[in-house]
Amino acid sequence: MGFFNKLRSDGATYDGQGEERRGLIDIIKYNGDPDDLIWKFPYDNLSIGAQLIVNRSQEAIFVKGGAVCDVFGEGTHTLSARNLPLLDKIINLPFGGNSPFKAEVWYVNKVTRRGLKFGTPNPIRVVDPRYAAVEMGIPIRAHGDYSIKVADSLLLLNDFVGTQHLFTTDDFVEKFSTMVVQELNKHIKKYSRENGISPLDFPEYAPEIADYVKENLVGRFAAYGVSLEDFQFAHLAPNEDDPVVQKLYSNRIEAATKRENREIQGFTYQQERQLDIMETAAGNEGTAGSMMGMGMGMGMGMGAGAMFGQQMSQMSQSMNPMQAPPPPPTAFTPYYLYVNNTQQGPFDQATLRTLASAGTLTPQTLVWKQGMAGWAAAGSQPDLIGLFGTTPPPPPPPVMP
Numbered sequence: 001m002g003f004f005n006k007l008r009s010d011g012a013t014y015d016g017q018g019e020e021r022r023g024l025i026d027i028i029k030y031n032g033d034p035d036d037l038i039w040k041f042p043y044d045n046l047s048i049g050a051q052l053i054v055n056r057s058q059e060a061i062f063v064k065g066g067a068v069c070d071v072f073g074e075g076t077h078t079l080s081a082r083n084l085p086l087l088d089k090i091i092n093l094p095f096g097g098n099s100p101f102k103a104e105v106w107y108v109n110k111v112t113r114r115g116l117k118f119g120t121p122n123p124i125r126v127v128d129p130r131y132a133a134v135e136m137g138i139p140i141r142a143h144g145d146y147s148i149k150v151a152d153s154l155l156l157l158n159d160f161v162g163t164q165h166l167f168t169t170d171d172f173v174e175k176f177s178t179m180v181v182q183e184l185n186k187h188i189k190k191y192s193r194e195n196g197i198s199p200l201d202f203p204e205y206a207p208e209i210a211d212y213v214k215e216n217l218v219g220r221f222a223a224y225g226v227s228l229e230d231f232q233f234a235h236l237a238p239n240e241d242d243p244v245v246q247k248l249y250s251n252r253i254e255a256a257t258k259r260e261n262r263e264i265q266g267f268t269y270q271q272e273r274q275l276d277i278m279e280t281a282a283g284n285e286g287t288a289g290s291m292m293g294m295g296m297g298m299g300m301g302m303g304a305g306a307m308f309g310q311q312m313s314q315m316s317q318s319m320n321p322m323q324a325p326p327p328p329p330t331a332f333t334p335y336y337l338y339v340n341n342t343q344q345g346p347f348d349q350a351t352l353r354t355l356a357s358a359g360t361l362t363p364q365t366l367v368w369k370q371g372m373a374g375w376a377a378a379g380s381q382p383d384l385i386g387l388f389g390t391t392p393p394p395p396p397p398p399v400m401p
Contacts, residue, residue, distance in 0.1 A: 024045055024046070024047035024050070024100050025043050025045055025046050025047060025050055026047060026049070026050045026051065027050065027051050027053070028041055028046065028050055028051070028052045028053065028060070028079075028105055029052075029053040030053070030054075030055055030058065030107045032107065034109075035113075036109060037108070037109055037113060037150065038106060038107070038108055038109070038156070038157075039106070039107045039109075040104065040105070040106050040107075041104070041105035041106070041107065044102045044103060044104055044105075045100060045102060046079070046100070046101055046102065046103055046105070047079075047099065047100050047101070048079055048080055048081065048099045048100075048101070049078060049079065049080070050078075050079045051076060051077070051078060051079075052072055052076070052077040052078075052079055052105075053076050053077075054072050054073060054074050054075055054076075054077070054107075055074065056074050057074070057109060057110050057111045058074065058107055058108065058109055058110065059071055059072065059073055059107070059108045059110065059153045060072040060105055060106070060107055060108075061105070061106045061107075061108060061153055061154070061157055062084065062103045062104070062105055063103065063104040063105075063106060063157070064102075064103045064104070068154055068157060068158065069084065069103065070083070070084050070085070071153065071154065106157060108150055108153040108156070108157070109150070110149060110150045110153070111149065112147055112148070112149045112229050113147060113148050113149065114145070114147040114229075114230070115145050115147070116145055116146050116147065116148060116173075116176075117143070117144075117145050118143065118144060118145065118146060118177060118180045118181065118184070119142065119143030119144075119181075120140075120141060120142045120143065120181060120184065120185075121181070123139035123140055123141055123239050123242075124139070124140045124141075124142065124184070124185050124188065124189070125137035125138065125139055125140070126138055126140050126188060126189050126192050126199040127189070127192075127193070128192075128198050128199055128200070128248075129192060129193060129196045129197070129198065130198060136244070138198075138199040138200065138238050138242075138244065138245060138248070139238060139239040139242050139245070140188065140199055140202060140236070140237070140238055140239070141235060141236075141237060141238075141239055142184060142188070142233060142235065142236045143233070143234055143235050144210070144231070144232050144233040144234045144235070144236075145232065145234065146180070146214075146228060146229075146230055146231040146232070147228075147229040147230040147231075148221065148226050148227065148228055148229060149226070149227045149229055150225060150226060150227070151222070151225055151226060151227040152225035153225065154225070155224065155225030156224055156225035156226065159224055159225070176221075179220055180217065183213065183216060183217050183220060184213055186216075187212060187213045187216045188202075188209055188212075188213065188236075191208075191209050191212045191213075199238055200238055200245070200248060202236050202237055202238070203236060203237045206233045206236040207232075207233075209233070209236065210231055210232050210233050210236075211231075213231060214228060214230075214231035217231060332348065332349045332383065333369045333370060333371070334346030334347055334348050334369060335347055335352060335367045335368065335369045335378075335381075335384070336367065336368045336369065337355075337361065337365055337366070337367055338365070338366035338367070338368070338375055339360075339365065346369070349383075352384065352387060353387055356387040356388060361378060361387065362378065362379075362388070363377060363378055363379025363388050364377055364378070364379065365377070365378045366378075367381060367384065
């Protein structure tokens with residue numbers, strides 16, 4: 001398979017090393033490989049009256065002195081000064097007879113060529129948008145194939161044949177392969193950055209990335225008279241042997257496992273963090289100062305409340321143990337809890353239900369809300385009894401220090 005095939009060893013194409021065919025050529029026809037994109041007729045000693053045969057999806061182009069003279073489409077043509085007007089202007093072809101003239105004939109196959117391979121010889125390092133500040137580059141491997149078709153035979157020949165008469169298949173393929181890899185490197189990075197897509201997710205987005213790269217490659221191919229018909233990845237993924245990639249995958253699996261556990265237990269991430277902190281406070285004396293140091297926005301000691309709730313602003317409010325803010329506009333008035341000599345809250349009904357299910361809030365836990373004369377056991381409050389499933393007798397009110 002080749003684009004240019006002028007150095008054949010079967011004698012079908014003149015390679016400049018043997019003796020030219022003697023006499024005038026009276027039949028010009030294609031004798032190259034079906035897979036050749038461009039094939040040169042091996043002789044240039046042509047004659048007026050010769051038959052030019054052009055197969056389907058081909059064009060035959062006459063070249064004189066590196067300049068394109070005439071183009072013939074599909075069919076059988078008898079050469080004459082009439083149908084070679086440009087060549088006639090150059091060499092003054094006579095009318096009639098089998099007058100000789102010299103010109104090169106190039107055949108261009110314009111069928112779609114599929115399965116042209118591309119690949120990255122070295123991994124492309126793509127910065128994960130989530131870690132753009134530290135420029136964490138993730139190595140990406142990519143390979144696939146694309147399809148092309150000659151759209152402008154004259155442009156293709158003028159670019160290559162006109163400047164480099166002997167242009168091999170390897171030269172042509174290498175030129176386009178290098179260009180594809182360069183464009184691939186540039187545009188998958190751009191796609192990741194513009195769309196906020198992590199390189200770890202490239203396998204999922206491979207079709208979209210392929211379309212994006214193709215859109216940006218079309219113009220580069222068109223500059224050579226070639227139409228890019230298709231472009232697709234067979235593989236587009238991080239290098240799984242890289243330690244950074246392995247660590248990032250491990251982190252993802254751990255995060256997904258925790259998320260799944262929360263969904264099974266009916267917790268949100270915020271509620272899970274609240275329960276962790278509540279359990280720490282209940283099991284350790286004098287934890288207010290250390291919990292403030294955790295940066296969770298919880299004001300302990302001095303009665304600064306607002307750990308949880310559905311609004312993040314509640315987590316940073318400071319409360320006096322004996323003075324609460326106005327209640328939110330809901331039917332249920334939030335409660336404060338007194339756990340381990342520390343006031344915490346206020347908590348809405350959903351959060352209190354979660355704490356009761358976890359065993360942190362019990363019927364004996366001291367609670368208070370706006371309108372109450374003092375602290376009382378949770379089991380003594382009508383709107384909290386339903387959280388415990390039973391209705392235990394209320395304990396005597398404790399003596400507050």
